[in-house]
Ligand SMILES: O=P(O)(O)OC[C@H]1O[C@H](OP(=O)(O)OP(=O)(O)O)[C@H](O)[C@@H]1O
């Protein structure tokens with residue numbers, strides 16, 4: 001998606017440790033018009049698929065998923081929580097995920113009320129790097145008996161390999177910008193053609 005690539009070139013910064021900082025528009029300050037265009041792009045890609053629910057993970061996927069849902073008939077958006085809470089009652093599906101930016105393992109929890117056998121799920125997230133977050137969400141769907149219909153990602157860092165491994169396993173991943181390489185010294189970002 002050219003618009004997203006241009007925003008990354010204009011406003012993204014490359015940090016050491018394979019970190020692309022895009023918090024001016026994607027995951028701290030949020031450009032909802034851009035999110036709307038992203039949702040429209042995923043709706044075009046996944047046209048014809050039955051989607052009953054969008055599943056994402058705290059924190060940065062939530063806003064993007066909610067705007068995207070407007071393009072999928074306002075299906076419910078469920079986000080997996082990364083901490084237990086007194087607000088989380090009843091039976092839960094749980095797994096663990098290593099967080100790329102926080103560099104520690106988190107529990108990942110969804111109430112059994114909100115993910116069910118018979119759900120056809122679109123996974124949405126802001127970033128795909130090593131694929132840990134997605135594998136956690138896929139595991140929650142497996143436990144619930146829900147079908148993963150597809151995966152919509154804003155920015156995939158292709159050089160970290162998580163996306164291509166999931167594609168080899170048969171998942172339909174629509175990443176709107178795939179970074180092939182980036183350089184913290186020069187600040188350059190190259191995208192997959
Ligand atoms: O493919 P991966 O290696 O799993 O990396 C991608 C994940 O990393 C970030 O989550 P993180 O927990 O770092 O930050 P967040 O709380 O801002 O979502 C991002 O939001 C994705 O969920």
Ligand SMILES: O=c1[nH]c(=O)c2nc[nH]c2[nH]1
Nearest residue numbers: 018019020021100127129
């Ligand atoms: O803001 C972010 N930049 C990144 O490079 C990244 N990788 C995973 N999650 C990420 N979030």
